[in-house]
Amino acid sequence: MSLSGTGNFLNPPCCPDNRHPWYPPEASTADPIAQGHLLLRNTLTGKKEPFVPMQARHVKWYTCGPTVYDSSHVGHARTYLSFDIMRRVMTDYFHYNVLYQINTTDIDDKIILRARQNELMKQLEEDATVDFDKLVVMAKEALEEAKAKSDEKREGILAAIEEATKNKDSRARTEQEGLLEQHLVKRKNLDRDETQILEVCNNSSKDGDSRAKLLVAAKSVLAEKLDREKGHLITDHAVFNAHARKYEREYMEDMAALGIREPDVLTRVTEYVPKIIAFVETIISKGLAYKSNGSVYLSLDAFQEAGHNYRKLNPAGPGGAATTEAEMAEGEGALAAGGSEKRNPNDFALWKASKAGEPAWDSPFGPGRPGWHIECSVVAGDILGERVDIHSGGEDLKFPHHDNELAQSEACFGCHQWVNYFTHTGHLHIEGLKMSKSLKNFITIRQALENNTARQLRIMFLLQAWDQPMNYSDQTIDDARSKETTFKSFFREVEALLRDDYLSQEVGWRMGDADRKLSDAYLTARQLVHESLLDNFNTKDAMMALLKVISEANTYLRTSNSKPSVLLLRAIATYITQILKVFGVVNGSDDFGFGGAGDGRGDAGDGNGSEPYIGAMVSFRESVRNAALEAAKGGDAKSAIDSILKICDGLRDEVLPTLGVRLEDRPTGTMWNLEDPEVMMREMKEKAAKEREIQISKLEKQLVAREKELEKVKSSMVRPQDLFRSDEFKEWDEAGVPITMANGEPVSSGQVKKRKKAIEKQEKMYADIMEKSSNNPQELLDSVQGEIDTIKAKLADLSL
Incomplete structure (x- = not known):
């Protein structure tokens, strides 16, 4: 048959899994x-x-x-x-x-409800007659109504699960269990709202700011209450149109x-x-x-x-199981009239x-x-x-x-x-x-x-099967960022090779074993990409094929004893770019690479406007010159070298990134590339945030160690003979061992023995601390406390 839907319906094609006929x-x-x-x-x-x-x-x-x-x-x-x-x-x-x-x-039930609720909340916010006390009463009433409705919903679901279990209806039971899981999440959200509402109600000064806070905290339950009571009064089409147009834009x-x-x-x-x-x-x-x-x-x-x-x-x-009540509710919407006016409950x-x-x-x-x-x-x-x-x-x-x-x-x-x-x-x-x-x-x-x-985000979805469930997590995002970095790094490598004009050095005119191996990997990648895209738009495997040929190329560059075949590397980079353009990862007319666009939606600038670069170079020259002049005055060459290297690193890490220039120091020299300044600044912020996290973690460990050391110093400063001199005891021997309890009873021989050992241990600790502090433990104590205060100050600064 050449047109679908016009075949022989008396002899339909095979229909597996209880499906209806499909006419291919x-x-x-x-x-x-x-x-x-x-x-x-x-x-x-x-x-x-x-x-x-x-x-x-x-x-x-x-x-x-x-x-x-x-x-x-x-x-x-x-x-x-x-x-x-x-x-x-x-x-x-x-x-x-x-x-x-x-x-x-x-126009839809959800739009109608949300538009009405927002309009009614706006009217409430502007109603000066509803002061904070009245609003508290309204919010608490709305909260109780919402909780009662939630409880009723839960009981209904549990009853449905019990009924499905009794009837051995696994399909209905599974559906209701899914609804129960969703209900529990919603109830958790409602409980959170209750906590916030009561906190504002009980800890506020009843001023305008408190009223505003309560409106925010109770918005969800108040909006539902107002809609039940006054939703029928909202009749102006403009209210619904304005709401829809806002979110449409x-x-x-x-x-x-x-x-x-x-x-x-x-x-x-x-x-x-x-x-x-x-x-x-x-x-x-x-x-x-x-x-x-x-x-x-x-x-x-x-x-x-x-x-x-x-x-x-x-x-x-x-058996043709009927459409369930939950499915019908989803189909008819929150404002449905009910099933009494239908000939069949499943009619829609x-x-x-x-x-x-x-x-x-x-x-x-x-x-x-x-x-x-x-x-x-x-x-x-x-x-x-x-x-x-x-x-x-x-x-x-x-x-x-x-x-x-x-x-x-x-x-x-x-x-x-x-x-x-x-x-x-x-x-x-x-x-x-x-x-x-x-x-x-x-x-x-x-x-x-x-x-x-x-x-x-686009790369993240490219790395997933479009027709399968997926998790949105830090891991999936980090994986996408890692893959993006792999592509960028490869493009920068090839760009640097082309910039060094390898072609003029007669490179690429003949091929060795490594070149042939890379060319085979290139052709294999193209075939795999093609077959993957034919197979249900399998972009995940297509992306893996691109990344694999990059891995092969990186190995080739790292291990090849001869100069690289730039023509082949450029062909690979150009092909990868073409496929990434097809995927929407890259836009523009560059032969290869991401251009200067950090979001995949445009090209880099045209390079005009040299003032920022001139300003950076003038500032850099002046800093280097001043460092050299300062060293000449004092004759400290090492200090000058250290200052100049620090200035060079600052140019690389702080100045040039704002201009979209990336420098990478290599054993063979420095490689440079143009990049989107926004991307580089974001990378710098992320790097700084990670370094800050590392610093905080390191300082927190130091703080724990110093606080333990402080406690050890404090306990070691106690003289051995004073270790057990407290109101618990009445008499001690010459070594400070307690022999009589405060009530006059003798200390048991076992306890005397135990405390002798403790005093002996304290004698060693006391001797160690006196030796370590040159008989001035208070100075050591102050020193450790000072270190703790310094660490806490650094942590406070990093937390800002």
Whole structure:
């Protein structure tokens, strides 16, 4: 068959793992990679399939964009960077003609809730009649309501787990256990909020500053309470629009900061409402959807009776297990009306009747708003047509969002396969949990870019399989930084060789064994990169192939007895750069290398503007000259040499980095390269921070040792005969051994013996301290105390 979705449905292809039929485009039955075919993991089949676009070399690609209710986090970066890399490989390496569309969800339950809550919190903040005392009462009430709601939620989950266990329903039990884990994290966040709220309530002076602090501490629980009580009063569309536009702009800025290419087409839900209404009317006219209380639902019973399949991406499993309550809640949103108006509890909304406090558009079904899933079907159908080659999104969208998209699109277009290839990025985890705003364990893209460059984040994702879960951690970031350094160091080596004009010295005109070995490694790397990219965009193995040939080249440079083949090294560096450009790690028109851009999104400056360099050299010359003149006056040549070397190191380590010049001292001389000053300054800060940590650790160990020494000096200063002279005893012998207790009872012979040994030990310690201090232990004590004070002062300075 040449078009997907138009095959013989009486004899569908094999469907493993209880999956629904997938009708593949025509492809060669030979080894796809050997035949040069791209393999793509297709969620519709759960395995890698040969990629065959509906029209040769043309690809229609749709990706779900953000729901713009809050700042984008690194989990979003994981998805959009991964698809950006795949798109770049498909266009810049495999040379497909791609039409890439992204949609922005700018009206949704989450946006409505967050916009209402923020507006109500703003009104509360500006309400002068609510003073600190009234706010304390409100905050405590909101806290108790939130805790009661949390307890009720927990009891419901535990009851569901018990029921699933009783019914031996492992699928439902696993789902509820996952919900319990998430609930416990949320409860931990609520407990933290409670601590902060009570701290402000109990330790404040009731002034304006205290009120502001309480508003911040109690924001989460107060916002929910206010929304329950007054959310229905927020009716102005401008409130919801302003909220969505703010985070929409922030999302676009974040994507630009990450170096992600803009889509070819960017759509927005609120601009498609008339076409959404028409789309819904078409489904109703086919008898596959129905109206109910102003809403419209897709009838899954009618849909499947018409020969369509449901839950293609996340099959229900053996026996066709029904959609769970948790899955339906996720699909319908936080503001869903409930299931009483549905014919089948699993039917999902195409159009939602708007309640008080929700934006509404007029429609033949009554005032309402689009359902969550319908938007993607309509915007993608309008731009890309009734068939789509690739549809992409995050793992968490597979069900219900994407499965519901497929159902309503196939219902409207009358086809059995709206999308040929579905791709889903794996979850991003922090501390073992999926990154989620509801769990408050997310790192925003902007926070991530404060400590890492866009290039480092891109390399981190390149080193992971795009369709598998991954952990975001210091280890993964450090690994990306290490790989970036490897690339940079290699480019600097080759640049230095070219600058030394080795070609004019007749180098590279003949090849020895080492040269041939390196050339074989180069060709092998190219083949491995090609095969890796054909194999489901396997950028991890492609990056490893690039790093391996760099390792081979470094070994070649380190061990070769003859002068290096600069032509070959330049070819390797140029190829690596070309692949890194395909990946979006490098931009610009340089033959090879990162250029001067530290974030992978631009080139270095053009080198114009010599004033900073002239100023640095003038200052350097003056410092060296003054050091020499000072030495000439005193005749101290060694002092002059030390000063000049220190000035030279300062030029290398402190001055030139600010100008983007990197110097490296080598046994054969000094190598220089141009670099992005921001990158070098960041490296300097990181190096200084590590050195400071090392200093702090060293000083802390010294402090422990000196404090132990102080205690030893203090105890050694006690005269042996005074060791046991205390109120515990009444009489002692001439050596100071106690013989009578304070109550008149004699000290036991065992205790007398024990204390004699202690006095003997003290005699040795006392003699040692007197000898060590020249009979002045107080001076030694003061000296050790002075060292402790000095160490503490240094630690205080380093902690600033």
